[in-house]
Amino acid sequence: xxxxxxxxxxxxxxxxxxxxxxxxxxxxxxxxxxxxxxxxxxxxxxxxxxxxxxxxxxxxxxxxxxxxxxxxxxxxxxxxxxxxxxxxxxxxxxxxxxxxxxxxxxxxxxxxxxxxxxx
Amino acid sequence: xxxxxxxxxxxxxxxxxxxxxxxxxxxxxxxxxxxxxxxxxxxxxxxxxxxxxxxxxxxxxxxxxxxxxxxxxxxxxxxxxxxxxxxxxxxxxxxxxxxxxxxxxxxxxxxxxxxxxxxxxxxxxxxxxxxxxxxxxxxxxxxxxxxxxxxxxxxxxxxxxxxxxxxxxxxxxxxxxxxxxxxxxxxxxxxxxxxxxxxxxxxxxxxxxxxxxxxxxxxxxxxxxxxxxxxxxxxxxxxxxxxxxxxxxxxxxxxxxxxxxxxxxxxxxxxxxxxxxxxxxxxxxxxxxxxxxxxxxxxxxxxxxxxxxxxxxxxxxxxxxxxxxxxxxxxxxxxxxxxxxxxxxxxxxxxxxxxxxxxxxxxxxxxxxxxxxxxxxxxxxxx
Amino acid sequence: xxxxxxxxxxxxxxxxxxxxxxxxxxxxxxxxxxxxxxxxxxxxxxxxxxxxxxxxxxxxxxxxxxxxxxxxxxxxxxxxxxxxxxxxxxxxxxxxxxxxxxxxxxxxxxxxxxxxxxxxxxxxxxxxxxxxxxxxxxxxxxxxxxxxxxxxxxxxxxxxxxxxxxxxxxxxxxxxxxxxxxxxxxxxxxxxxxxxxxxxxxxxxxxxxxxxxxxxxxxxxxxxxxxxxxxxxxxxxxxxxxxxxxxxxxxxxxxxxxxxxxxxxxxxxxxxxxxxxxxxxxxxxxxxxxxxxxxxxxxxxxxxxxxxxxxxxxxxxxxxxxxxxxxxxxxxxxxxxxxxxx
Numbered sequence: 001x002x003x004x005x006x007x008x009x010x011x012x013x014x015x016x017x018x019x020x021x022x023x024x025x026x027x028x029x030x031x032x033x034x035x036x037x038x039x040x041x042x043x044x045x046x047x048x049x050x051x052x053x054x055x056x057x058x059x060x061x062x063x064x065x066x067x068x069x070x071x072x073x074x075x076x077x078x079x080x081x082x083x084x085x086x087x088x089x090x091x092x093x094x095x096x097x098x099x100x101x102x103x104x105x106x107x108x109x110x111x112x113x114x115x116x117x118x119x
Numbered sequence: 120x121x122x123x124x125x126x127x128x129x130x131x132x133x134x135x136x137x138x139x140x141x142x143x144x145x146x147x148x149x150x151x152x153x154x155x156x157x158x159x160x161x162x163x164x165x166x167x168x169x170x171x172x173x174x175x176x177x178x179x180x181x182x183x184x185x186x187x188x189x190x191x192x193x194x195x196x197x198x199x200x201x202x203x204x205x206x207x208x209x210x211x212x213x214x215x216x217x218x219x220x221x222x223x224x225x226x227x228x229x230x231x232x233x234x235x236x237x238x239x240x241x242x243x244x245x246x247x248x249x250x251x252x253x254x255x256x257x258x259x260x261x262x263x264x265x266x267x268x269x270x271x272x273x274x275x276x277x278x279x280x281x282x283x284x285x286x287x288x289x290x291x292x293x294x295x296x297x298x299x300x301x302x303x304x305x306x307x308x309x310x311x312x313x314x315x316x317x318x319x320x321x322x323x324x325x326x327x328x329x330x331x332x333x334x335x336x337x338x339x340x341x342x343x344x345x346x347x348x349x350x351x352x353x354x355x356x357x358x359x360x361x362x363x364x365x366x367x368x369x370x371x372x373x374x375x376x377x378x379x380x381x382x383x384x385x386x387x388x389x390x391x392x393x394x395x396x397x398x399x400x401x402x403x404x405x406x407x408x409x410x411x412x413x414x415x416x417x418x419x420x421x422x423x424x425x426x427x428x429x430x431x432x433x434x435x436x437x438x439x440x441x442x443x444x445x446x447x448x449x450x451x452x453x454x455x456x457x458x459x460x461x462x463x464x465x466x467x468x469x470x471x472x473x474x475x476x477x478x479x480x481x482x483x484x485x486x487x488x489x490x491x492x493x494x495x496x497x498x499x500x501x502x
Numbered sequence: 503x504x505x506x507x508x509x510x511x512x513x514x515x516x517x518x519x520x521x522x523x524x525x526x527x528x529x530x531x532x533x534x535x536x537x538x539x540x541x542x543x544x545x546x547x548x549x550x551x552x553x554x555x556x557x558x559x560x561x562x563x564x565x566x567x568x569x570x571x572x573x574x575x576x577x578x579x580x581x582x583x584x585x586x587x588x589x590x591x592x593x594x595x596x597x598x599x600x601x602x603x604x605x606x607x608x609x610x611x612x613x614x615x616x617x618x619x620x621x622x623x624x625x626x627x628x629x630x631x632x633x634x635x636x637x638x639x640x641x642x643x644x645x646x647x648x649x650x651x652x653x654x655x656x657x658x659x660x661x662x663x664x665x666x667x668x669x670x671x672x673x674x675x676x677x678x679x680x681x682x683x684x685x686x687x688x689x690x691x692x693x694x695x696x697x698x699x700x701x702x703x704x705x706x707x708x709x710x711x712x713x714x715x716x717x718x719x720x721x722x723x724x725x726x727x728x729x730x731x732x733x734x735x736x737x738x739x740x741x742x743x744x745x746x747x748x749x750x751x752x753x754x755x756x757x758x759x760x761x762x763x764x765x766x767x768x769x770x771x772x773x774x775x776x777x778x779x780x781x782x783x784x785x786x787x788x789x790x791x792x793x794x795x796x797x798x799x800x801x802x803x804x805x806x807x808x809x810x811x812x813x814x815x816x817x818x819x820x821x822x823x824x825x826x827x828x829x830x831x832x833x834x835x836x837x838x839x840x841x842x843x844x
Contacts, residue, residue, distance in 0.1 A: 008252060013557075013598040028367055029253045035363075056274070056372065058259075058266035060318035065259045067267050067366060075367045077267075078257050081547060086274050094557035094598055096549040097256065106585055108553065108594060109257070 002105055012109040015092060017074045019046040026074040048072060052112065054080070054088045066090070068112055079111045089115040122219045123344035123351035124500070125226075126155025126337035127463040132451035133301040135331040140176050140234040141188040147333035147456075148189050148230060155337040155348065159191060162337070163224040165198035166215040168207030168231035169455040172200070174244045176237050185232070204248035205404060207231060208334070208458025209359070209487030209496030216357045216498075219338050226343060230335035231459035241329040245454060248490030250365040262326060262405065264366055264491040266318035269407035272373045273320065276422035280320050283406035284311035285428045287324050287448050290403060293435060294445025296475040297464075301330050301451030325406040327446070332453030334460040352466045355389035355482070355499040358382075364493045373422075375408075377495035378415035378486060385484075385497040386417075393417030396439060396499070397480035398468050400461035402488040403446040412486050413441070416497075435478055443468060443476045458487035458496060469502045504628050505669030505806065507635065508569065510562030511778050511821050512555045512660040513765055516545040517828040518836045520654050526833050527649055534654055539739025543657040543766025545831060546643045548839050552581045553591045555660035556641040557598040563637070563662040564599060566816050571599045574664070575633035576606040576624055580616025580770045582688065582695075583643045584609055595639065606633065613686060614735055614769045615796025616640065617661065622802060624665035625673055635666040642769035647694035648842065655738055657766030661774035670812040671781060671790070674805040675722040679714035686797035697797075703741070706799050711735065711745050714801035715793050724805060726750035730788040733759035733776035735795035737767050742776075751791075758783060764825035775821060777806070782820045784808045 008029075010016065017026040020034040021042040027034075028048075034041025048070045055075060057066035064080045068090060079097070080090060090112035097107040128150025130143055138146075144167075152159055165186060172181040182198035201211040208231030215229035235241040246260035254264060272278050288308055294300035306324060314323040344351040360380035366372045386392055393416060401416070403409035413424035418439050427433050433441040444450055444464035447457055465483040467473050485498040519542045524531035535541050546555070556579055564571055577599075579592040590609045606627065610616040617640025624636025641660035646652035665673070685706035688695035698706070711734055719725060726732075732751040734742040739762050746756045759776030761768075768775050773794040780790055785808060792804040837843045 004252070009597055012256075013594075014600060035368075056267045056271035058263050058270060058318045058320075059316065060260065060263040060266065061258065063258045065257060065263050065267070067271075067372070077254055077259050077365070077367055079549075081549070086270070094554050094561070095547075096551060096554060097258070106551075106553075107256070108598070111549070 001100070005105065005107060013094065015048045015076065015110055016045050017048055017072065018043045026072040028074040028076045048074065050092045052076070052090055054084045054086055054090060056086060057084050066112065080114065081111055082114045084114055091115055120220050120222050121341040122216050122338055122354045123341055123348065124336050124354065124462065124466050125339045125344050125348040125351055126151045126157070127466045128154055129299050129334040129460055129463045130332050131299050132330050132332035132453050132460070134236050136236065138331065140172070140178065140232065141185060143234060143331060143333045144185045144230065144232045145189055147232070147335045148228065151228065151335035151337050157226070157337065157347065160194045161226050162191070162196055162228050163226055164218060165196060165228045165230065166211040167198060167200045168209070168211035168458055169200050170202060170204050170207045170233060171244055171247065174238065174247065175241070176234050203494045204489035205245065205452065205454045205457055206487045206489030206494040206496050207455035208460065209485070209498065210458065210494070212336070212458060212462055212498060213357045213359055213496055215338050216354050219340050226337065226339045228335055228337055229459060230333065231456035232333035233454035233456050234331050235329045235454060236331050245329060253367065254365050261491065262318040262321055265405040265407050266321045267366065268372050268411070269320055272407065275373060276425070278410065278425045280312065281308065282425040282428055283325055283410065284308050286403065286406040286409045287311045289428070289434055290442050290446040290448040293443050293476060294449030297445050297450065300445045300449050301328065302445070302449045321405055321407065327404045327448045327452040330451030330453050332451065332456045332460065334456045334463050336459060336462050336466070350470045352469045353501050355501050356385040357496070357498045358384040358388065359494065359496045360384070362493045366491060375411050375415050375488070375492035375495065377492055378412060378497070381495045381497040382416045385499050389499040391482065391499065395482055396484045397482050398443060398465065398478050399439065399441045399484040399486065400444060400446070400464055401441055401486040402457070403442060403448050404452055404488065406448070408488060409441065409446065416484065416486060435476060440478045443473065443478060461485040461487060462498065462500070465500050469500060503669060503672050503809070504625055504667055505665065505672035506663055507666040507669045508563045508567030508664040509778050509781060510559040510566065510662040511775060511824060512558040512562070513824045514544050514546040514550055514555070514658050515827065515829050516547065516831050516839060517542045518545050518831055518833070522833050523653055537740070538654060539743070540655050540762055540766055542764070543655055544659055544768065545836055545839050546658040548841065550658070551585045551643055552579070552583050552641045553585050553594045555658065556591060556595045556639045556662065559641065559660040559662035560595055560599055560637060560639060563664050567664060569635060569664065571601045573634045574599065574601045574605065574637050576627055576636035577601065578608055578610050578620035578623060578637070579639045579641060580610040580612065580620050581641050582611055582613055582769060583645060612800060613796035613798050614772055615794040615800055615802055617770045617774055618792070618794035618802040618804070621663055621665055622676055622678070625676065628666055635664050638663050638665065640770035640774045642771060644767065644769045645694050650694070652695070652697065655767040657768045659765060659768035659771045659775055661771045661778055663774060668811065670809055670815045672807045672809055674807050675718060676802060676804045677714060677718045677721060678800060678802045679710050679717060680800035681710070683799040685799055702797070706797060707737065707741055707795055708745060710799050710801040711793050711795050712748060714803035715749055715791065718803040718805060722805060728789055729755065729791040731758060731780045731784065732756050732791040733773055733780055734793050735773040736760065736762035736776060739763050761821060761825055764822070779821045781808070782817050782822070784812065786810045786812060
């Protein structure tokens with residue numbers, strides 16, 4: 001599964017949305033075709049700002065997983081380091097998501113930190 | 120061409136430690152043939168819903184395997200496995216229905232099967248039904264996705280954990296009288312509320328247990344059905360719809376849009392409205408999914424699903440009894456078999472053979488979901 | 503003029519107190535605190551490592567100076583806790599920062615001084631006209647064997663320094679003093695470092711720090727009076743205090759850089775963390791003496807003069823505020839965070 005992780009590294013390390021110049025919608029994760037405009041769509045990669053707010057969340061296996069919404073309307077599922085509630089502002093952070101056993105590669109990616117817990 | 124169900128069969132659902140994948144299937148298939156009072160060689164094609172033979176038992180190419188084990192290789196009957204996560208059963212049913220409706224086949228089997236207990240962590244395998252790269256990667260398994268949906272539904276509409284708990288209580292109560300159900304015992308509200316969180320706000324007793332099981336139904340065109348069956352149950356509509364795969368891309372995660380689309384289409388084809396449905400089997404893989412179904416199938420307005428459960432309207436004896444079998448929650452969720460099991464239970468209701476679970480019903484609806492709702496299959500049956 | 507054009511720091515939010523560690527080993531925490539001059543240390547979260555902290559510190563450095571990441575043409579990560587034994591940390595950083603693919607890159611290891619060596623390399627590359635900006639990072643999640651004296655101080659943190667022209671702090675001069683002195687080491691495949699106890703003092707830390715500082719001053723004509731601030735590598739609070747007085751620096755001149763008191767020894771980030779504590783308040787024209795120390799052993803000494811540019815440079819959040827903003831954990835959680843129990 002190394003190539004599968006590697007292929008998307010760019011999108012895991014930084015939050016990049018697909019912005020359709022035709023309809024103005026933002027999509028995360030990145031798309032190859034705009035679902036609204038289909039072939040008329042023109043997709044451009046766009047970096048979203050470092051902040052978002054929690055639309056909803058759960059705590060599973062001891063981890064907080066949230067659906068984070070950005071100002072541009074795109075939504076992203078990610079782990080949040082710390083306690084959250086709906087509406088909480090969060091800031092992106094570069095963290096480890098896991099590793100492939102003791103011998104495999106380390107999976108890094110984007111998580112979020114509740115804003116008052118910001119370091 | 121009108122299509123009827125002329126025979127149904129189902130194994131017990133549960134941890135069938137001493138039964139193998141193939142023998143579970145044989146049991147369900149034979150009961151359905153026996154119920155239809157046909158031999159087997161009349162069957163022209165077999166459609167098998169199965170989510171993951173590959174992951175659960177490390178076996179692919181299961182359709183031909185099953186044909187062989189059922190002694191049907193002799194007749195060379197074509198068979199195909201249909202995979203749509205836990206909507207595999209419903210999807211197989213739809214493929215079988217279309218094959219007969221189109222006139223290509225006269226008699227076919229639609230079946231579903233899953234053998235989950237041979238695997239170490241069935242929920243992890245079921246969770247391959249969510250986006251592995253963008254949902255599962257960040258730690259969101261299937262319960263987590265539904266929990267996130269549930270949390271927002273609660274926040275937005277005032278649904279609470281007790282409303283969800285009441286759904287589990289109702290389904291367990293119904294299962295007491297279902298001889299095939301995995302959990303034939305009542306639980307009370309406190310049991311659910313006291314059970315530990317799997318994915319907040321969903322608790323252990325909000326989640327349908329994964330189990331082994333198989334189910335099969337025999338479909339025939341109206342002409343054939345009338346000749347060989349005293350109690351044909353007709354398929355008025357069988358529709359399917361897709362939604363954005365990951366909740367990240369859904370405009371509103373508190374609505375399962377595929378359910379809305381598939382049910383509207385089904386009502387249109389059947390020429391009925393939601394209020395004309397007398398009994399329903401819906402996909403309560405989590406209690407929140409049953410609550411969403413109340414709203415997205417049109418039994419209640421968006422946000423008002425809680426009223427149905429609070430006022431007992433989905434109980435046996437209520438306005439629209441839901442999951443009189445016990446649902447996935449108490450029957451057990453045999454993944455690929457579930458969609459067919461729902462049809463089996465509705466046929467039993469429509470034939471009037473449901474015993475203590477019996478409700479007065481002319482028309483029944485089944486809703487089978489795949490994963491977090493990216494696939495929805497809706498079937499409407501009538502006497 | 504070449505020097506520091508931006509800096510960024512990262513300190514994980516968790517701390518463990520000396521008392522809590524001493525409780526495990528029935529040791530006298532007061533004596534330890536007095537002996538080391540350290541009362542607590544920073545601990546990374548379970549999902550943090552040298553690479554993640556490097557990225558966080560670098561992102562701060564880039565955003566403060568509003569530098570286009572594509573103009574960073576060299577990245578060096580100095581650490582003795584690289585997540586991989588083979589596979590660079592620096593490429594993870596480069597990818598996360600979006601610097602593109604045309605950049606000079608390597609991981610460095612020289613115990614606690616690898617990042618100051620990285621600064622020297624970047625300085626030379628900018629001076630040679632090879633690059634516009636170079637990024638040197640010191641980052642460590644320092645390992646310490648449970649029960650070892652190092653456990654009280656081995657901390658976690660990262661500093662990122664961007665070197666280029668038109669700096670906020672000019673690097674006026676730098677020299678190094680290096681010898682083969684095995685005072686502290688970690689053998690291949692071993693999880694924890696070993697050390698020579700008191701041998702780490704006079705023949706190692708003091709000899710190298712003082713030799714490098716004196717050589718810098720002699721070669722470039724400085725005296726202690728020419729420096730408004732001094733910062734030395736901080737394995738504990740005592741060593742830099744002693745070395746300061748040996749070189750003729752008052753307590754006041756080192757106080758702003760003594761981050762070790764609040765967060766422990768951040769190894770490759772240690773002396774640079776102190777430098778950032780000073781840069782957070784330094785005024786144009788003020789001069790700073792920076793001397794790192796890496797076991798094995800070597801010291802890099804720098805004369806750094808703050809320029810007018812610092813007045814328009816955003817310096818919040820300050821390193822000391824980051825050091826103070828923390829959550830205390832007990833020894834059990836500490837073991838979990840450090841992944842000594844899984």
